[in-house]
Amino acid sequence: MSFFSSTIATLALSVLVIISLAALFAPWISPQDPYDLMQLSIMDGELPPFSEGADGLIYIAGTDDQGRDVFSAILYGLRTSLSVGLISTSIALAFGLTMGLISGYFGGWVDAVIMRIVDLQLSFPAILVAMILLAVLGRGVDKVIFALIVVQWAYYTRTIRGTALVERAKEYSEAARCLALSNVRILFVHLLPNCLPPLIVIAILQIGHAIALEAALSFLGLGVPLTEPSLGLLISNGQEYMLSGHYWLTVFPGVALLATMVAINLVGDQLRDVLNPRLRA
Amino acid sequence: MISYLVNRVAQSLFVVLAMSIIVFAGLYIIGDPVQVLVSPEATPEEIMQIRQRLGLDQPLVTQYFRFVTAAASGDLGNSFVYNESAITVILRHFPATLELALTAMVISILLGIPLGVWAGLRSETWSAKTIMAASTVGASLPTFWVGLILIMCFAVYLGWLPASGRGETRSVFGVDLSILTLDGLSHILLPALNLALFKISLVIRLARAGTREIVGQEFIKFARATGQSPARVIFGHLLKNIMIPIVTVLGLEFGSVLAFSVVTERVFSWPGMGNLLVRSLFLLDRPIVVAYLMFTVVIFVVINFFVDLIYTFLDPRIRFAGKAA
Numbered sequence: 001m002s003f004f005s006s007t008i009a010t011l012a013l014s015v016l017v018i019i020s021l022a023a024l025f026a027p028w029i030s031p032q033d034p035y036d037l038m039q040l041s042i043m044d045g046e047l048p049p050f051s052e053g054a055d056g057l058i059y060i061a062g063t064d065d066q067g068r069d070v071f072s073a074i075l076y077g078l079r080t081s082l083s084v085g086l087i088s089t090s091i092a093l094a095f096g097l098t099m100g101l102i103s104g105y106f107g108g109w110v111d112a113v114i115m116r117i118v119d120l121q122l123s124f125p126a127i128l129v130a131m132i133l134l135a136v137l138g139r140g141v142d143k144v145i146f147a148l149i150v151v152q153w154a155y156y157t158r159t160i161r162g163t164a165l166v167e168r169a170k171e172y173s174e175a176a177r178c179l180a181l182s183n184v185r186i187l188f189v190h191l192l193p194n195c196l197p198p199l200i201v202i203a204i205l206q207i208g209h210a211i212a213l214e215a216a217l218s219f220l221g222l223g224v225p226l227t228e229p230s231l232g233l234l235i236s237n238g239q240e241y242m243l244s245g246h247y248w249l250t251v252f253p254g255v256a257l258l259a260t261m262v263a264i265n266l267v268g269d270q271l272r273d274v275l276n277p278r279l280r281a
Numbered sequence: 282m283i284s285y286l287v288n289r290v291a292q293s294l295f296v297v298l299a300m301s302i303i304v305f306a307g308l309y310i311i312g313d314p315v316q317v318l319v320s321p322e323a324t325p326e327e328i329m330q331i332r333q334r335l336g337l338d339q340p341l342v343t344q345y346f347r348f349v350t351a352a353a354s355g356d357l358g359n360s361f362v363y364n365e366s367a368i369t370v371i372l373r374h375f376p377a378t379l380e381l382a383l384t385a386m387v388i389s390i391l392l393g394i395p396l397g398v399w400a401g402l403r404s405e406t407w408s409a410k411t412i413m414a415a416s417t418v419g420a421s422l423p424t425f426w427v428g429l430i431l432i433m434c435f436a437v438y439l440g441w442l443p444a445s446g447r448g449e450t451r452s453v454f455g456v457d458l459s460i461l462t463l464d465g466l467s468h469i470l471l472p473a474l475n476l477a478l479f480k481i482s483l484v485i486r487l488a489r490a491g492t493r494e495i496v497g498q499e500f501i502k503f504a505r506a507t508g509q510s511p512a513r514v515i516f517g518h519l520l521k522n523i524m525i526p527i528v529t530v531l532g533l534e535f536g537s538v539l540a541f542s543v544v545t546e547r548v549f550s551w552p553g554m555g556n557l558l559v560r561s562l563f564l565l566d567r568p569i570v571v572a573y574l575m576f577t578v579v580i581f582v583v584i585n586f587f588v589d590l591i592y593t594f595l596d597p598r599i600r601f602a603g604k605a606a
Contacts, residue, residue, distance in 0.1 A: 120296060123581065123585045124540075124581055125536060125537040125540040125541070127537075127540050127541060127543070127544070128540040128577065128581070131540075131543065131558075132303075132304065132574055135558075135562055135570060135574070136303070136304070208421065212421075212423055215423055215425075215426075216423065216424070216425055216544050219425045219544065219547070220543065220544065220547055220559055221559065221562075221563065222559075222562070232423075232425075235425070235426055235429065239429060239548075242429060242432065242433055242437065243437055243444070245437065247433060250426070250429050250430075250433070251430070251433075254423065254426035254429070254430070257423050257426060258421070258422060258423065258426070261421040261422075261423065262417075262418060262421050264421075265417070265420070265421045266417075
């Protein structure tokens with residue numbers, strides 16, 4: 001079964017690639033720098049989508065009360081949202097992976113301690129843990145990333161521990177131990193590559209969860225600061241204008257968020273099916 | 282069994298204690314609540330007096346021990362803003378949150394089960410495929426954004442339902458409830474639907490999987506063979522059997538509904554605990570934040586305790602593992 005055998009998954013992957021590229025090249029492709037006050041014209045404030053500004057620029061997604069192009073703000077917001085999701089998931093994956101390998105490989109009291117912490121962590125909903133942390137730490141991109149790492153690592157640790165237990169008993173790792181290779185070398189050179197495939201799928205789906213969680217936290221005012229708004233904060237800022245009918249400030253950032261999450265989930269689901277050995281037969 | 286229980290209770294208490302240290306020490310770092318409380322013209326002497334009155338001039342460790350000993354007797358300090366016991370303020374806001382969460386659970390069952398059973402019985406039809414596709418999208422929708430869209434559609438453009446607040450409430454045993462008045466019902470509908478969204482997708486999946494598994498079994502075939510009407514087979518035999526796992530999973534998910542209600546309450550200005558928490562965070566009302574967090578931690582520790590207990594009864598392996606150790 002190939003990844004591209006599903007039309008929907010292929011479509012989702014291309015949407016995801018376009019979104020990622022748009023976020024990556026936001027400073028070069030967006031019509032204006034939404035956070036450079038010199039480029040904003042207050043005369044263009046609160047324009048509905050597809051209006052023409054004073055200097056001939058067409059605002060395809062409208063503007064906010066300061067004359068900021070919503071489309072540009074979304075591109076910059078995607079940049080923040082995606083990088084927060086990606087960075088936090090990667091660090092959480094690296095940390096969780098190491099803990100899981102150690103736990104599964106060494107067993108004994110090390111395993112018991114690590115797994116107790118994991119149990120404790122997973123018994124509270126992610127949003128609650130993240131809220132407590134951010135209530136304590138205050139808002140900031142680095143703090144959100146830290147909170148998202150804390151709520152994520154335990155998933156990876158639990159998953160990889162199970163795989164590591166199975167792989168440790170196999171002949172190749174016994175052979176590696178007989179050769180008196182160092183523990184570090186056995187863990188990362190021999191065990192890790194064999195434990196990785198199931199984790200990749202979880203990590204991709206987790207990026208989606210991390211982005212959603214960050215959006216919710218930023219919406220509550222606990223996430224990223226006003227100077228680096230993510231999609232969640234854009235939606236939150238647009239909320240107060242919604243009652244006066246300025247729907248574009250809330251709807252368009254939300255559509256961008258929704259498209260990103262649906263695309264990630266579809267790509268993740270398809271990858272899971274492709275990598276699942278039971279479905280491969 | 283008893284040693285398992287004792288062990289589990291000790292573990293729960295340890296969690297509560299650890300969380301109290303983290304929460305208390307952490308909150309000490311952010312902001313100075315006195316700056317928010319006093320007027321800008323206050324003299325340094327006045328500020329000093331307020332600090333002394335609130336006990337904020339003591340070292341952190343002393344403050345923590347005073348907090349823990351007071352907390353053990355149910356006193357989590359007085360709110361700086363409301364000027365009354367923080368736990369009283371929290372408990373006053375709790376029924377609204379509980380009502381919202383329970384209503385959301387009921388909605389997810391009422392909508393999720395019929396849709397899921399239908400998708401399971403007619404899995405090849407386009408309607409079933411639409412239901413499943415919708416549940417996939419529903420699971421990836423950002424809840425708070427959907428809430429805003431609901432407000433925009435039903436409150437701003439159509440004007441059918443109110444956008445915020447709890448509406449008229451009726452008091453039952455001293456607890457105000459919205460679901461008992463028509464006005465209250467119209468207020469709770471949108472937020473409860475919003476909070477239920479994710480769980481509806483979950484129930485649809487569970488109901489569909491359960492239906493597909495059970496429909497092929499002997500007793501359903503037998504019930505059909507005896508000439509019972511399809512409705513009787515579904516309501517009398519099928520539903521009874523798929524309900525057990527659904528109710529179990531929803532019970533386990535109740536905690537997360539409570540936690541997620543913070544976002545929904547914020548969107549719909551629902552006067553519950555979550556809304557209170559976010560407001561208190563911005564006002565630097567430290568006792569309320571601490572009381573909220575401790576209250577929630579205790580609720581979760583209690584929920585987890587009972588979940589483990591139920592599992593121990595259901596799954597003998599856990600019981601025996603406890604005995605062997």
